[in-house]
Amino acid sequence: MNVNEIVEWIGILLILLGAIFSVISAIGLVRLPDVYTRVHAASKSSTLAVLVCLFGAFLYFWGHFEYVSVRLLLGIIFVFITSPVAGHLTLRAAYRSRVPLAEGSGDDELKPVLFGEDNATPVTAEGVMIDETESKNSKNE
Protein backbone atom coordinates (compact mmCIF):
# COMPACT_ATOMS: atom_id res chain seq x y z
CA MET A 1 0.00 0.00 0.00
CA ASN A 2 1.83 3.04 -1.19
CA VAL A 3 1.12 6.67 -0.49
CA ASN A 4 -1.24 7.21 -3.42
CA GLU A 5 -3.48 4.38 -2.32
CA ILE A 6 -3.62 5.69 1.24
CA VAL A 7 -4.64 9.12 -0.06
CA GLU A 8 -7.34 7.49 -2.18
CA TRP A 9 -8.71 5.60 0.81
CA ILE A 10 -8.79 8.75 2.92
CA GLY A 11 -10.73 10.47 0.13
CA ILE A 12 -13.25 7.65 -0.15
CA LEU A 13 -13.82 7.52 3.60
CA LEU A 14 -14.32 11.30 3.64
CA ILE A 15 -16.94 10.91 0.90
CA LEU A 16 -18.76 8.25 2.93
CA LEU A 17 -18.64 10.52 6.00
CA GLY A 18 -20.12 13.36 3.94
CA ALA A 19 -22.94 11.12 2.74
CA ILE A 20 -23.78 10.12 6.32
CA PHE A 21 -23.77 13.80 7.36
CA SER A 22 -26.10 14.60 4.49
CA VAL A 23 -28.62 11.94 5.51
CA ILE A 24 -28.54 13.21 9.11
CA SER A 25 -29.16 16.75 7.83
CA ALA A 26 -32.11 15.53 5.74
CA ILE A 27 -33.61 13.73 8.75
CA GLY A 28 -33.33 16.97 10.69
CA LEU A 29 -35.00 18.78 7.81
CA VAL A 30 -37.96 16.43 7.93
CA ARG A 31 -38.42 16.14 11.68
CA LEU A 32 -37.77 19.60 13.11
CA PRO A 33 -40.92 21.57 13.94
CA ASP A 34 -40.30 25.01 12.51
CA VAL A 35 -38.89 26.77 9.45
CA TYR A 36 -36.22 28.46 11.57
CA THR A 37 -34.89 25.25 13.10
CA ARG A 38 -35.12 23.57 9.71
CA VAL A 39 -32.94 26.23 8.11
CA HIS A 40 -30.52 25.69 10.98
CA ALA A 41 -30.27 21.99 10.05
CA ALA A 42 -30.07 22.66 6.34
CA SER A 43 -27.48 25.43 6.30
CA LYS A 44 -24.97 24.09 8.83
CA SER A 45 -24.78 20.34 8.54
CA SER A 46 -25.55 20.15 4.83
CA THR A 47 -22.75 22.63 4.14
CA LEU A 48 -20.38 20.51 6.20
CA ALA A 49 -21.47 17.39 4.30
CA VAL A 50 -20.80 18.97 0.92
CA LEU A 51 -17.44 20.39 2.01
CA VAL A 52 -16.26 17.01 3.32
CA CYS A 53 -17.50 15.21 0.20
CA LEU A 54 -15.87 17.63 -2.24
CA PHE A 55 -12.61 17.53 -0.29
CA GLY A 56 -12.72 13.72 -0.45
CA ALA A 57 -13.19 13.91 -4.22
CA PHE A 58 -10.25 16.32 -4.42
CA LEU A 59 -8.05 13.89 -2.46
CA TYR A 60 -9.16 10.99 -4.66
CA PHE A 61 -8.30 12.82 -7.86
CA TRP A 62 -4.99 13.84 -6.33
CA GLY A 63 -4.06 10.30 -5.32
CA HIS A 64 -5.43 8.37 -8.28
CA PHE A 65 -4.74 10.56 -11.29
CA GLU A 66 -2.02 12.87 -9.84
CA TYR A 67 -4.42 15.64 -10.84
CA VAL A 68 -4.78 18.70 -8.62
CA SER A 69 -8.20 20.01 -9.54
CA VAL A 70 -8.44 23.76 -9.09
CA ARG A 71 -12.11 23.64 -10.05
CA LEU A 72 -12.96 21.42 -7.11
CA LEU A 73 -11.12 23.81 -4.79
CA LEU A 74 -13.10 26.69 -6.31
CA GLY A 75 -16.31 24.73 -5.77
CA ILE A 76 -15.38 24.13 -2.12
CA ILE A 77 -14.69 27.82 -1.54
CA PHE A 78 -17.88 28.85 -3.36
CA VAL A 79 -20.13 26.50 -1.38
CA PHE A 80 -18.40 27.53 1.84
CA ILE A 81 -19.12 31.20 1.17
CA THR A 82 -22.59 31.08 -0.37
CA SER A 83 -24.49 28.39 1.53
CA PRO A 84 -24.71 30.26 4.89
CA VAL A 85 -25.64 33.42 3.01
CA ALA A 86 -28.49 31.58 1.29
CA GLY A 87 -29.71 30.19 4.62
CA HIS A 88 -29.62 33.64 6.20
CA LEU A 89 -31.55 35.21 3.33
CA THR A 90 -34.20 32.49 3.45
CA LEU A 91 -34.63 33.01 7.19
CA ARG A 92 -34.89 36.76 6.76
CA ALA A 93 -37.56 36.34 4.11
CA ALA A 94 -39.41 33.89 6.36
CA TYR A 95 -39.40 36.27 9.31
CA ARG A 96 -40.37 39.30 7.24
CA SER A 97 -43.26 37.41 5.65
CA ARG A 98 -44.47 36.51 9.15
CA VAL A 99 -44.08 32.76 9.22
CA PRO A 100 -45.03 31.86 12.81
CA LEU A 101 -42.59 30.35 15.30
CA ALA A 102 -43.12 26.82 16.57
CA GLU A 103 -45.18 26.00 19.63
CA GLY A 104 -43.18 26.52 22.79
CA SER A 105 -40.69 29.01 21.41
CA GLY A 106 -39.41 31.66 23.78
CA ASP A 107 -40.13 35.36 23.71
CA ASP A 108 -39.93 37.10 20.36
CA GLU A 109 -38.33 40.49 20.96
CA LEU A 110 -37.86 41.37 17.31
CA LYS A 111 -41.55 41.32 16.45
CA PRO A 112 -42.62 44.58 18.21
CA VAL A 113 -39.50 46.28 16.82
CA LEU A 114 -40.21 45.27 13.23
CA PHE A 115 -43.98 45.33 13.04
CA GLY A 116 -44.93 47.78 15.80
CA GLU A 117 -46.64 47.18 19.11
CA ASP A 118 -50.11 47.16 17.61
CA ASN A 119 -49.37 44.42 15.15
CA ALA A 120 -47.62 42.18 17.67
CA THR A 121 -50.59 39.86 17.81
CA PRO A 122 -50.47 36.14 17.16
CA VAL A 123 -50.81 35.07 13.54
CA THR A 124 -52.44 32.06 12.01
CA ALA A 125 -50.62 29.20 10.36
CA GLU A 126 -50.73 30.85 6.95
CA GLY A 127 -49.02 33.93 8.30
CA VAL A 128 -52.13 36.09 8.06
CA MET A 129 -52.91 38.50 10.85
CA ILE A 130 -55.95 37.50 12.90
CA ASP A 131 -57.32 40.85 13.99
CA GLU A 132 -55.59 43.35 11.74
CA THR A 133 -58.76 45.36 11.07
CA GLU A 134 -59.63 45.49 14.76
CA SER A 135 -56.25 46.91 15.70
CA LYS A 136 -56.54 49.52 12.94
CA ASN A 137 -60.01 50.51 14.16
CA SER A 138 -58.80 50.87 17.72
CA LYS A 139 -55.94 53.07 16.51
CA ASN A 140 -58.37 55.31 14.65
CA GLU A 141 -60.58 55.71 17.67
Next chain:
Amino acid sequence: MKEIILFIALALFMVAIFLILYRVIVGPSMPDRAMGLDTIGVNLVSAMAIVSIILSTTAFLEAILILGILSFIGTIAFSKYIERGDIIERKRDR
Protein backbone atom coordinates in the same frame (compact mmCIF):
# COMPACT_ATOMS: atom_id res chain seq x y z
CA MET B 1 -14.33 -2.37 -2.52
CA LYS B 2 -13.85 1.27 -3.42
CA GLU B 3 -16.64 1.06 -5.98
CA ILE B 4 -18.99 -0.44 -3.41
CA ILE B 5 -18.30 2.34 -0.91
CA LEU B 6 -18.80 4.98 -3.60
CA PHE B 7 -22.12 3.47 -4.65
CA ILE B 8 -23.23 3.34 -1.00
CA ALA B 9 -22.37 7.03 -0.64
CA LEU B 10 -24.30 7.84 -3.82
CA ALA B 11 -27.31 5.90 -2.54
CA LEU B 12 -27.13 7.81 0.77
CA PHE B 13 -27.16 11.11 -1.11
CA MET B 14 -30.19 9.95 -3.07
CA VAL B 15 -31.97 9.03 0.17
CA ALA B 16 -31.20 12.52 1.49
CA ILE B 17 -32.55 14.12 -1.68
CA PHE B 18 -35.79 12.13 -1.40
CA LEU B 19 -36.22 13.11 2.25
CA ILE B 20 -35.75 16.78 1.31
CA LEU B 21 -38.20 16.32 -1.57
CA TYR B 22 -40.82 15.39 1.03
CA ARG B 23 -40.18 18.72 2.73
CA VAL B 24 -40.36 20.59 -0.58
CA ILE B 25 -43.72 19.07 -1.46
CA VAL B 26 -45.35 19.13 1.99
CA GLY B 27 -43.64 22.17 3.51
CA PRO B 28 -46.21 24.46 5.11
CA SER B 29 -44.72 27.76 4.02
CA MET B 30 -42.89 29.10 0.99
CA PRO B 31 -39.47 29.65 2.68
CA ASP B 32 -39.50 25.93 3.54
CA ARG B 33 -39.70 25.12 -0.13
CA ALA B 34 -37.00 27.62 -1.12
CA MET B 35 -34.66 26.23 1.53
CA GLY B 36 -35.38 22.65 0.47
CA LEU B 37 -34.61 23.43 -3.17
CA ASP B 38 -31.33 25.06 -2.16
CA THR B 39 -30.37 21.99 -0.13
CA ILE B 40 -31.27 19.70 -3.04
CA GLY B 41 -28.95 21.72 -5.28
CA VAL B 42 -26.12 21.51 -2.76
CA ASN B 43 -26.58 17.74 -2.44
CA LEU B 44 -26.60 17.33 -6.22
CA VAL B 45 -23.20 19.05 -6.32
CA SER B 46 -21.62 16.37 -4.15
CA ALA B 47 -23.49 13.55 -5.93
CA MET B 48 -22.02 14.85 -9.15
CA ALA B 49 -18.52 14.71 -7.64
CA ILE B 50 -19.10 11.05 -6.73
CA VAL B 51 -20.37 10.28 -10.25
CA SER B 52 -17.27 11.86 -11.75
CA ILE B 53 -15.13 9.62 -9.52
CA ILE B 54 -17.07 6.47 -10.51
CA LEU B 55 -16.82 7.25 -14.22
CA SER B 56 -13.15 8.29 -13.65
CA THR B 57 -13.46 11.45 -15.68
CA THR B 58 -12.87 15.11 -14.88
CA ALA B 59 -15.48 16.44 -17.26
CA PHE B 60 -18.14 17.03 -14.61
CA LEU B 61 -16.13 19.43 -12.49
CA GLU B 62 -17.24 22.50 -14.45
CA ALA B 63 -20.81 21.31 -14.01
CA ILE B 64 -20.22 21.32 -10.23
CA LEU B 65 -19.29 25.00 -10.31
CA ILE B 66 -22.19 25.94 -12.58
CA LEU B 67 -24.74 24.03 -10.50
CA GLY B 68 -23.50 25.72 -7.32
CA ILE B 69 -23.80 29.17 -8.86
CA LEU B 70 -27.28 28.49 -10.29
CA SER B 71 -28.53 27.12 -6.97
CA PHE B 72 -27.27 30.19 -5.11
CA ILE B 73 -28.82 32.65 -7.57
CA GLY B 74 -32.11 30.75 -7.50
CA THR B 75 -32.24 30.90 -3.72
CA ILE B 76 -31.51 34.64 -3.75
CA ALA B 77 -34.30 35.23 -6.26
CA PHE B 78 -36.78 33.10 -4.31
CA SER B 79 -36.06 34.81 -1.01
CA LYS B 80 -36.28 38.30 -2.50
CA TYR B 81 -39.58 37.39 -4.10
CA ILE B 82 -40.97 35.99 -0.85
CA GLU B 83 -39.82 39.00 1.14
CA ARG B 84 -40.87 41.85 -1.13
CA GLY B 85 -43.13 40.35 -3.81
CA ASP B 86 -40.69 41.62 -6.41
CA ILE B 87 -37.34 40.41 -7.72
CA ILE B 88 -35.97 43.41 -9.59
CA GLU B 89 -36.74 46.66 -7.84
CA ARG B 90 -37.64 49.51 -10.11
CA LYS B 91 -38.03 52.32 -7.60
CA ARG B 92 -34.71 53.93 -6.87
CA ASP B 93 -33.77 56.78 -4.49
CA ARG B 94 -36.27 56.12 -1.84
